[in-house]
Amino acid sequence: MPVGPDMNRNRFGRHPETPEILNKKKLLSETYEAFGNFLDAVLPDGRAKSTTATWLQHSFFWANFAVDELSPVSELAPETPEEPTLF
Secondary structure (H helix, E strand, O other): OOOHHHHHHHHHOOOOOOHHHHHHHHHHHHHHHHHHHHHHHHOOOOHHHHHHHHHHHHHHHHHHHHHHOOOOOOOOOOOOOOOOOOO
């Protein structure tokens, strides 16, 4: 799968948060927190529970990213340099 500038812009550009996006993120956050609390209550402590929590956190990240992609990437501010500087 080619990456290229368009894919990098979509992945790493800033997607503005509209009221609709914020509402979806709030719902995701509440749902994931409730599910995390459920898992914490029913799973025994140990490696499997810890791994479950880690993968739930990964899933939450990707769900939020999917919601972010609903809005187009905003344009760069004029004072932002075109090429990043290393120092």
